[in-house]
Every structure is written in C-alpha cells, then in structure tokens.
Amino acid sequence: MTLNNIEKANSVAFDKLLRAEPQIVDLGLAKDVIPGFGEKMILHAGPPLTWERMSGPIIGAVTGAILYEGWADTPEKARAFAAEGNVSFDPCHHHNAVGPMAGIVSPNLPVWIIEEKNSGKKSYATLNEGLGKVLRMGAFSDEVIERLHWMREVLYPVLKNGIRRYVADNGGLNLKSLISQSLHMGDELHNRNRAATSLLIRSLVPSLIDAESDNPDLSKVVRFMAGNDHFFLNPGMAAAKVSLDSVGYVEGSSMLTVMARNGTDFGIQVAGLKNRWFTCQAALPDVLLFPGFTKEDVNRDIGDSAIMETYGVGGFALAAAPAIVQFVGGTPQDALNYTKEMYEICVGENKHFTIPSLNFRGTPTGIDLIKVVETGITPILDTGAAHREAGKGQVGAGIVRMPSEAFVKAAEAFVEEYSK
Amino acid sequence: MKRIEVVKGEYYDSVTLMMVAKELKKIQGVGDAALNMATEANVSIMRAAGFEVETDSLSPDDLLIGIDFEGEGIEKLFDTARSYLARPPWRKEEIEAEYSPVTLSGALTVLPESNLALISLPGRYAAAEAMKALKRGLNVMLYSDNVSIEDEVELKQFAEKNDLIVMGPDCGTAVINGKGLGFSNVCPTGPIGIVAASGTGLQEVMVQLSRRNLGVKHAIGTGGRDVTSSVGGISFLRAIKELADDSEISIIVAVGKPPAPEVRKKILESLREAGKQSVICFMGDAPRKDEGSLYYSTQLEECAVVVEALHEGGDVTLAREKLRTEYAKVSGKSSTGELSGRYLRGLFTGGTLCYEAQYIAQSYINPIYGNAPLRKDLKLENSLKPVGHSFIDYGEDEFTQGRLHPMIDPTFRAEQLKKQSEDSSVAVILFDVVLGYGSAENPCSDLVEAIRSVKRDIKPVYVAYVCGTDRDPQDIEKQRSLLESVGVIVCESNARAATLAANILSRKER
Amino acid sequence: MSFKELLEDGPRVVNIGMDRFYLDLLDQEVPAVKVNWKPPLVKSSLMEKLKRLRGDDIE
Numbered sequence: 001m002t003l004n005n006i007e008k009a010n011s012v013a014f015d016k017l018l019r020a021e022p023q024i025v026d027l028g029l030a031k032d033v034i035p036g037f038g039e040k041m042i043l044h045a046g047p048p049l050t051w052e053r054m055s056g057p058i059i060g061a062v063t064g065a066i067l068y069e070g071w072a073d074t075p076e077k078a079r080a081f082a083a084e085g086n087v088s089f090d091p092c093h094h095h096n097a098v099g100p101m102a103g104i105v106s107p108n109l110p111v112w113i114i115e116e117k118n119s120g121k122k123s124y125a126t127l128n129e130g131l132g133k134v135l136r137m138g139a140f141s142d143e144v145i146e147r148l149h150w151m152r153e154v155l156y157p158v159l160k161n162g163i164r165r166y167v168a169d170n171g172g173l174n175l176k177s178l179i180s181q182s183l184h185m186g187d188e189l190h191n192r193n194r195a196a197t198s199l200l201i202r203s204l205v206p207s208l209i210d211a212e213s214d215n216p217d218l219s220k221v222v223r224f225m226a227g228n229d230h231f232f233l234n235p236g237m238a239a240a241k242v243s244l245d246s247v248g249y250v251e252g253s254s255m256l257t258v259m260a261r262n263g264t265d266f267g268i269q270v271a272g273l274k275n276r277w278f279t280c281q282a283a284l285p286d287v288l289l290f291p292g293f294t295k296e297d298v299n300r301d302i303g304d305s306a307i308m309e310t311y312g313v314g315g316f317a318l319a320a321a322p323a324i325v326q327f328v329g330g331t332p333q334d335a336l337n338y339t340k341e342m343y344e345i346c347v348g349e350n351k352h353f354t355i356p357s358l359n360f361r362g363t364p365t366g367i368d369l370i371k372v373v374e375t376g377i378t379p380i381l382d383t384g385a386a387h388r389e390a391g392k393g394q395v396g397a398g399i400v401r402m403p404s405e406a407f408v409k410a411a412e413a414f415v416e417e418y419s420k
Numbered sequence: 421m422k423r424i425e426v427v428k429g430e431y432y433d434s435v436t437l438m439m440v441a442k443e444l445k446k447i448q449g450v451g452d453a454a455l456n457m458a459t460e461a462n463v464s465i466m467r468a469a470g471f472e473v474e475t476d477s478l479s480p481d482d483l484l485i486g487i488d489f490e491g492e493g494i495e496k497l498f499d500t501a502r503s504y505l506a507r508p509p510w511r512k513e514e515i516e517a518e519y520s521p522v523t524l525s526g527a528l529t530v531l532p533e534s535n536l537a538l539i540s541l542p543g544r545y546a547a548a549e550a551m552k553a554l555k556r557g558l559n560v561m562l563y564s565d566n567v568s569i570e571d572e573v574e575l576k577q578f579a580e581k582n583d584l585i586v587m588g589p590d591c592g593t594a595v596i597n598g599k600g601l602g603f604s605n606v607c608p609t610g611p612i613g614i615v616a617a618s619g620t621g622l623q624e625v626m627v628q629l630s631r632r633n634l635g636v637k638h639a640i641g642t643g644g645r646d647v648t649s650s651v652g653g654i655s656f657l658r659a660i661k662e663l664a665d666d667s668e669i670s671i672i673v674a675v676g677k678p679p680a681p682e683v684r685k686k687i688l689e690s691l692r693e694a695g696k697q698s699v700i701c702f703m704g705d706a707p708r709k710d711e712g713s714l715y716y717s718t719q720l721e722e723c724a725v726v727v728e729a730l731h732e733g734g735d736v737t738l739a740r741e742k743l744r745t746e747y748a749k750v751s752g753k754s755s756t757g758e759l760s761g762r763y764l765r766g767l768f769t770g771g772t773l774c775y776e777a778q779y780i781a782q783s784y785i786n787p788i789y790g791n792a793p794l795r796k797d798l799k800l801e802n803s804l805k806p807v808g809h810s811f812i813d814y815g816e817d818e819f820t821q822g823r824l825h826p827m828i829d830p831t832f833r834a835e836q837l838k839k840q841s842e843d844s845s846v847a848v849i850l851f852d853v854v855l856g857y858g859s860a861e862n863p864c865s866d867l868v869e870a871i872r873s874v875k876r877d878i879k880p881v882y883v884a885y886v887c888g889t890d891r892d893p894q895d896i897e898k899q900r901s902l903l904e905s906v907g908v909i910v911c912e913s914n915a916r917a918a919t920l921a922a923n924i925l926s927r928k929e930r
Numbered sequence: 931m932s933f934k935e936l937l938e939d940g941p942r943v944v945n946i947g948m949d950r951f952y953l954d955l956l957d958q959e960v961p962a963v964k965v966n967w968k969p970p971l972v973k974s975s976l977m978e979k980l981k982r983l984r985g986d987d988i989e
Contacts, residue, residue, distance in 0.1 A: 006984050333518075340519045344526045370980050376431065376968030377522050404429050404971045411972050415979045431968045435948050481969045520966040527944045531963040535931035535939065538955075540947030545969055549946055558944065559936050563951070583932040597940035599960050602951060638937055662937055828950075857954040893957075 006370070009252035013271045014347045014366045016250070017311075020243035021117035023172025024235055027160040031107035034095050034124050040071065043092045045103025045304040046262025047277045051082055051089065055263035055299050060138030060390025061102035062087070067140060068148045069106050075140055093258060093269075096245060097124040098237045098304040100230075101136035101386060102263070109148070110156035114238040115172060116246045123242035125234040127151055127159070130227065137386050137393040158221045162208035169210075173203060175239040176352060178232070179313065183353050183363070188321035189236050190305055190314030191382045191397055196232035201225050237304060240311035249274050254414060255347050256367040259310045259379065259402065263302035263386070268406050270369055273413055280405035285385040287398025297395050299388035306381055306402075312350045312365030315382035315399065316342045320355045320363075324382065330399065338380055338399065339364065345371040345379065373411045378402040421490070422452070424471045425498050427483040431457065432505060433540070437483075438824050440504045444487065450497065452488035455505075456822060457481065457542075465822040480544075524552050538601055540564055543589075547571035550586065554578055562588030562643065563602055569650050572643070576654040585658055591641035592619035592858075595626070598637065603827065603858035606891035610635020612727060613663035615656055617644050617676030620770025620854060621703060621720055623887055624914055625675055628724030630889045631912070634731060637669055638662075647679030647687070656683070657690055664694035671730055672698040673723065678705045688714065697730045699723055703775055710736065720776055721913040750916050751923035760878035761847035764925045765840045766790070766811030766918075767833055769826040773852045773887065774813040777918035781850075784922035785809055791816055806840070809925075811850075827859045834866035841874040848881045850921035852914065853903075855888030855896060863894060864902040871906045881924055882908040885917035 031037050042065055044058055054062070059079070066078035066087070081087065092099045099105055104126075111124040129147060133139040166173055178199045185195035205222065212218045225231050244257045250271040258269035267279040282300040289295070308314030318325060319339035322332035339355065347366030354360040367379055378401055385396045432440075437455035444453035454469055456462035459480040463473050471486040487497050521527045528534060537553035539546050543566025550560045554575065562575075567589035579586045587594050593616070594601040598609035605623055607630040614636055616622035626636055640659040647653045656679075663672045672694055679687060679702065691698040691714055699715045701723040708716040715736060717723040722743060729739035764785060768774035774792060782788050790811040791803035803812055803819070814826040814833045826833045833851075840846050853863050864886075871882065884903055888896045900910050911917035931939070943962040945952040952964040970977045 337519045340526075341522055344521060344523050370984060373971040373980065374977065375523050376429070376971055378971075408971050411976060411980060415976060415983065418983055419979065429971065433948055435950065520964050522966050522968060524944060524946070524965060527946075527963045527965050531942060531944065531961060533931075533961070534942045534944045534963070535936045536941045537944045537946060538951055540945075540951060541967060544974075545967075548974075549967070553944070553946075557931060559931065559933055563947065583934070585933040585936070596937060599941055599958050600954070601941060601943070658933065662934060665934075666937070857957070858950060 005252045006254060009250050009272060010255050010347045010366065010368065013247050013250040013253040013255040016247045017243055017366060018350060018352060019118060020176075020246045022114050022123075022175045022239035022242045023117055024112060024163060024175060025115045025167055025172045026113040027110055027156060027163055028113055029107070030105050030109050030111050030124070030126075033111065033113055034097055034105070036095050037107065038088050039107070040086055041088045041090060041107065043090055043095060043097055043099065043103070043105035044262060045092060045099045045101065045302060046260045046282075047265050047267030047279045048091055049089060049262045049264060051085075053264050055302070056388045056390040056392075057138030057299050057302055057386040058102045058104070058263050060140050061104040061135050063390065064135045064140030064144050064148075065104050065106035065109075067145050069108055078140075091260070091262075092304055093260060095124070096122060096241065098241045098307055099126060099136065100128070100233055100237060100305045101303045101384065102138055103304050104135060108152060110152055110160075112235045112238055114175065114235060114242050116242040117172065119246045121242055121245050123238040123245060125238040125241075127155060128228060128231050128234045130224075131230070131394075133393055138390045139393055140391055154217045155221050155224060158208065158212050158215060158217060161211040162204055165211035166204060166207035169207065175235060178203070179236065179239065180352055180354075183313065183317055183320045184356055186321055186323060188314055188317045188324060188382060190233070190308040191384065192321045192324045193232040193236065194229045196236060197225070197229055200232050200235070233305065237307050240307040240313075244307065244310060247271055252418065254369040256310055256369060259306035259367070260304045261301040261306060263300050266301060266403055266406055268410060270410055270414065273410065273417060276413065278406045278410040278413065280403050280409070283400050283403050285383065285396070285398060285400045287385050287396045287400065289396040290394070293387070293395040297387050297389075297392075299386045301381075301383065301400055302386055303383065305383060309379055309381050310367060312353055312363045315380045316346075316365070317353065317355060317363045318382055319357050322357070341377060342379065344375055345377050369407060369410050369414060372407045378404050378407060421494060422470050422472075422486065422488045423494055424466070424473055425485045426458070426478065427485065427502070429481060430483045430505075431481055432483065435824060435828070436505070436508065438829070439508065439510060440501060443504055443509055444497065444501055447497065447500070449491050450487065450489050452486070453501070454484075454486040454822075455501065456484050458484050461821055524549070524556060528556060534558055536561060536596070536601075538563065543567050546589070547575065550575050551578065554582065554584055554586070557582070557584070559584045560586045560588070561591055561594055561601055561641070562586060563590075563592055564588070565590040569645060572645060573651055576646075576651060580654055580658065585640070585655055587641045587655060588643040589645070591643045593622050593639070594641040595636055595639035600857050603854070603856060605630070605856035605887070605889050606893070607889055608633070608635035609637055611668060611670040611731070612636045612673060613666060613669035613671070614639040614673040614675060615642065615659040615663065616640070616674070617642050617646060617656070618703070618772045620852075620887065621675050621701075621772030621776070623770070623854060623856065624720040624773060624776075625673060625701070625723050627887050627889055628721045628913060629727060632724060632728045634724070634728060637666065642676070644677060647676060647683045649680040649682060653679060653683040653686060657686055660687065660690045660694065664690070664696060670696060671727055672696055673701070673727060674698065675701045675720075675723065676703070678702045699726050699730070703772060703779070719780070719915050720772070721915045747916065747919050750911070750920050753920065758878060759847045759881065759924070760876075761843075761845045761880060763846050764788075764809045764848045764850065764921055765806060765846050766921075767837055767840065767849065767851040768811065768813045769815050769833065770852050770854050770887065771813050771815055773854075773885070773914045774811055776914055777850060778811045780915055780918040781809075781811075781922035784926040791818065804836070812836070827854050827863075830860055830863050830866040834870040837867055838870040838874055841871065841880055842876050844876065846880050848883065848921050848925050850883045850917060852917075853884060853886045853888075853899060855886065855892040855894040855899065857893065859894065861894065864899045868902050868906050871908070879907075882906075883911065883917050883921040883924070884908050885911050885914045887914065
C-alpha cells in the first residue's frame, strides 16, 4: 500500500458514493421486506447492543415496540419480556436499515423502501412520527402506541398506494435531487428538514390524490405529513444508507461508510475494513437545553442519523443552514467554521450537494479516517439530545463532537490490515 | 477544596491554558487554578500544588483542570473554565470569528502564497510539523525548543537541499524585510543585515542600532545549536550568503555564542568572501583583534557602536574609546547615598542580557553566582535562594515549566523582586525589561507595584535597562517613567546598567 | 518559495502554535493565517506507519 493505492482507493470509494442514485420505490412492513428480519426481532440504532447495556431512550422505545406488537400488555411486562431474552436485538445497520434516535424497528412497523438505481441495493427506514412524545425518543405511553397503530392502519396504506402510483407514472422518487434542492433552501438534512419535507410532500401529493382521492383519510394523511417538519429525515437517512452501502468494500480505502450511535456506544465502519465495527463510549452531548432540563438529564449520543454526516450533509452542511445554528446555540459564523473544518478531514467535495454561502462549493464528503487521526479533528454532528430516562423525550439539540477512541481503534486495525 | 477534572483529547497551548488559569483566579473564592496538558512534568507540578491526579489512562494529550475553591458549586467553575477555553475572554471577537484552519494544508488553501511557517508547538510535535512545512515549500521559523539534535540536522539538511531555511529550533526572534517575527522590537529598516543565534542578544543589538538611527533589513535567527559541529552552521552560513548577496545590505553582523572551531572557520571565510564589512559578536569569546573586513566585539552595545562607525566611515577604534569613556562616566555617577546591604542581585528575563551583565559586572565585583553563571562552579544550588552576588535568568527552563516566560508574564519575577528587595543583605538590584512584540502589554507595572510594596527601612538601589524602541507597542517613555517614579535608575543599554549597578556596589566596598 | 524569495518578498506566514505571534503579525500588516493545531489522536509510532502507508515519505 502506498500513496497511489490509498489515495486511489479513496477516490474510487468517493466516486461510487457520488454516483449513487437513491430513490423511494415502495413501502412495506418490516417483517415482510427487511432481509433477515426474525420473528421476535427488534432492530435498534447504532452498533451492536445487549439489553443489559441499553440506555433509557432505547429501553423506552423497546418497551413501546413490544406494546405495539402486542407481545406484552403493560410497560412492566414489556420490560420483563425483553429482560428475559425473548427479543432478539440487532443493529439496523446489519439489515440495511437506519433509524433516528432510538431507531427501533419492530416487525409490524411500516418502512420506506429505498433503492439505489445503479446497484439495485435497498435500504429501509420507518415513518417519522413527529415531535414531542414519540417512540424514537423513548416514549411508550398510550398516546405513542395509538399513534403507531394509526400510522400502520391509515398513514401507511395511503402512502403506499400514493408511492406506487408515483413510481408507476414516474419511476422511483429521486431523493438525491430533493436533497440537493433543500440544501439551497436552508436545510442541512439532519436537524433541519423543513424544505426537504415540503418538496417531498409536493412530489407526492398529486399521486396521492390520483390514487386515493376517494379515501376520506387522505386529508388526515396529508395533514400528518405537513405537520411534521422532520418527515423527510427517515427516507433521507435511508438514501444516505443505501448510497454508502453501494460503495461496499474498497481495498485500501480509509473512507468511512458508517457512523452510528446507540445511546451507549459510538461506532464507525470503514470501506477498506469491510463491515467491522470500531466502537467506544458515545459522546455526552453538550448542547442547548430546552427549558426545564439540565445537563444531568442528557442521555449519551444516540441515533443512526450520523449517516447524514457520513454522506456529506447534516453538520457537514451547516453553512447551508445558518438558522439552525441559532437554535442550537451558535452564530452563523460558527456554522461556516464547522463546515470549513470538516473539509480538512474529508476525501473530497460533493458536486451534487453545494452550499450557496460558500460560493456553491460542494459539501465536505467522505470522512477520511487517516485525516481524522492525523489532525486530531473528529467529525461534528448536529443532532437532538434525548432524556436519559425512558419516556421523557427530547431535552435539547446542538453540535456534538464525535469521540476519538473509535477512530484510534480503526486506525490501528487499518495499519494491521495493510502492513501485511 | 481542591478538585481536578480531566478533559480527554483536548489540546491547548500553554499560553492559552495559563491565561485561562489567570482569569479563573480573578473569581472570588478561587484560591488556585491550574490548567496543564497531562505530561509527566505537569502531573508532578499539579501534585505538588496539592491536586490529586489519577494517572491510569492519562495521556499527555489530555487536559487537566485543577481548581481550588472555597464554597459551594465548584462544578460551575469547571464549566466556566471550559467556556473560557472555548471563548477566551481576552480575545478580540472579530478575529476569533474567522475560520482558523486546522491543518497546514487547510492554511495553504486560505493563503496559498505563504512562504514561512512560524511554529511554536511543544517540542515533541514541532519537528514533524516543520518537515511538513518544508515539504510544502515553506521556510520554517522554529520557535519551539526541546527538538532533538537529530531532528534539527534532518530538517536543516532537507531545507538546504530544497533551497529553504530553518530558523531555529529555539529561535525566538527574527526580522524579515523589516517585519518582526516572534519576539522583536519595532526598528527602522536600513542597510544592516544580522544573523543571530540568540534572542535578547539580537534584540539588544537591534535596539542599540535603532538608537543610533541605523536600520536593519533582515535579522535571521538560527537557534543556539546551529553553530555546533553536529549541525555545522547550515543556517548560519546560508544566512550569511544571502546577506552578502543583498545589494541593499552594506554591513553584516553576526551575533551568538562561540561556534565549534570548524564552523567558525567556515563562518569567517564566508564573511571574508562577502565583500562587505562584518561585525562579529560571539559572546563568551576571548577578545580578538579586527582583521581586514572583520571587526570583533564582545559586547552588544559595542557591536552597535562599531557598526555605526563603519556605516559613517569613521574610526572604529575612536568609536570604541568614546564608548569606554561614556561607560567610565556612568561608573562615575555611581554615588547614590547610603547603601544598605552588601550584595548585587540581577533579575533577568533575557538570557543573553543576563550573560552580558554578568560578564561586565564580574570585572568589578565577584564572585557572581547564578542559575546561568559564567562558570559551572558558580551555579546556585537553589535559584530561588540566591547567595552573595547573584544573577538569575527567569527565562531559564527551570522557571518556565508550568509558567509563562517572564517576558510574557511579569508576575513571578515581580514576586521575586519583592522578596529580594526585603532581604537586608541586598544593596543593589539590577533588572531588564524587554519590550516589543511578544512581550507583556505593561511589563513595568508589576515590577513597580512590587517595589512600592517593599517593607524595609532602606530599600535597595534599583538599576534597570529597558530594551525597547520608541516605536514598540508598550510605549517606552511610559515604561521608563513608571520605573523612575519609584526611584529606579534607568540606563541606556544593558552594558551601562550592569556597569552602573556593579560600580555602585564596588564603590561602597572601596 | 525559496529562502531568497522569502527575503525579497517579505514574510507571508502560516502560524502554527501560539496565537500571540499571529496577532502581532496582523498588527504589522503581514499576510498571515493561523492554524488551530491539534495533536494526532494516535501515538507517533502509529502515525508514522499510517503516513508510510499513505506514501508521505515519497518525494
């Protein structure tokens, strides 16, 4: 391995990533469409995790999922059910799926099906429930479970028919194009998805009307989507996931293909190191807190949404979303500075995702493991923070710096692998 | 209560850490605050200060924050410390707002026409960064010390092959085309070119030239080890060559420590071939006779005087004699009334200034002990407990571990000044104040406060030299007035101050 | 930029280390950029191996 090979390998990986064309092609139930989905299986965000090590938000979300699935009928019984080993847990990533915050996927949850046009690879993500007391924040109250049922019984069938109509008329719904446009409209696609959500709804509504105009629930469905600024996040994450998956194994490449957290651990994967996880303790977010919450309430960093930064957006495109920076406690100059810093640890600049305030410079894309360890700069994310106690929801949002130990471990493995 | 927090993997330079500690100590109830990167040496220092440090899984790239606070809510202070680190209260907002790249590569996208990397990182990282810079075609000024001699040789050989220069390691001062790098005084530009191994020696020569309205075009620093046989004078010789080739330079000055014999030979040869007049001041050398275009000096002001004479086409010997006459007058002014005590104490921030002062003083009084003495056998056992006549250089390593250099932060030396002043055996105190870029904003104020607060029936006589020009940011007139307002006798050069101080005492002894 | 060019053109500086030097350069209107330097995450021996793999010592 020499300069030519690592640089070339990263170039290959980078090109593959940029060529990926993620599209929404369908919806389905997790148990029916997600490969390897076992009977009493629950998928979660981040690297592998056992029940004993799970943090509050995940425990809460698992409790909610068990109640939703009907495997138990009270929260206490649900927890016991899991504690007794009746559920098999697996990372979403092991099944080509991604989930924000707790990232819980249970058998009967409806999921988006995203396909990468060139390779045919697929990825999956649940439907976003909205803000407040929601499953992904670890909430499991009756309200949460009822909403999940509504989404399965009402939202899902209507959406599925609408998507199928869209695809029949137009082919897959191009997500990359929506992401490109929303970056020019003030989104960064992790904490701010308002423009992308609007564009998605705009794309879908004609087909929804064509397919479901007789359905009295259509208006509720549209209102539900329109009332949720983060509706795009889930398919957006699946788009990122399938694009990074399409890179696959690239010998000698130090480019990251996964960054993910599960509320306890942070984990990464590297294109030149196959599907190995390199993990360490997840960061404790030092973020702007909503009123009534204190530092002691914050759970460790959580969610597969780090895939957005791995894809070249989110915190890496903060310069495109100065409004979000205020919300998370910084200044517009901070937004610019964070993005500029990320260029220094990336393989290249993304010609498809450009930032108007940087003269339409492409976003920093393709995190380079070697640059990270060399510069001492780890990636930043722009993320929500959950309450450490199950069921208490979101406590704040802000910029979080990823911990370094996982990168150190990956660097050691990289040297070992390529010094043979 | 004393508490330590470890912040893993966050690096800050020592100056920032000490300034944050200083800010924290301003808060009521904070008895002590110390921020240090967790090197072995620093861990010892923190432990000595009473902080309990757990060293398993601690690395030198982790940050230790130690706070001693009486009262509730010490956690808030750690938060404050962190916010000071993130947004230093003493920084100008606009400059901070701009993006600072995190790598040399990043920097080169911001300023692609860069031609010099000024590196002041801890020694263990400095060499690697210097090599990176050289490979990107940048010259290097290496302010950092604690760089191995092997690294120095590797860097300088690489630089030589690639037509670049490495100034340093341990190069604190340089001037390129009239612009000051590192610690430097604001001087006029003119037809003089200097190559120097030392810091304050170079500063004094430039200041004395400036007093005589002589400007310097370039002052190239080489670091103290360049003229040893291992390094072979690579930078020194290259600098001489460029100064020789520069048509705007008419006189070359070489300042430093005595070189290794074979290096000295090469230096003298290249100065002779330069086709210009040269003034050589290797401090610690035996006096030598001028020969041809080479003029010798053993003192810094004298060096400037010789340059002046050469520049004006005057008689160098006469100029030297005139200077000696002036020094004699200075010694003549040395009766200052009643003296209490027997000893002279020198408190210095500049290493070469301390050396020169000792050299001059010891012809009037001796022995002179110190922490950087003229002879090994004169070394003090404890630099904080001087005996007899003693000169202390507070810029020496033993004082700058975990403490800012005294030119940057006058506090520690001011405390020692007060201590020495209250010692009844001390009759005369001599000290330097170095102005210019890099130095403290108001270097005399702490010293003056210390002098004012001295409790003693008859205070010692204070003699000082302010090494600066009228263009330096600290306002030299204000600094001098401050000193004079508490009775300090301010002299016009380091040599004069040392001469006066030594004579005041030796007269009394007579 | 060779040493000669540095002397002829005057310094245009990348400051790596103490901020005060950078600020003093700005004061003299010297073109300068400061690097917000951080140490590598890994031991120097590992960093050397990574650099070698990357071909950094190839001139």
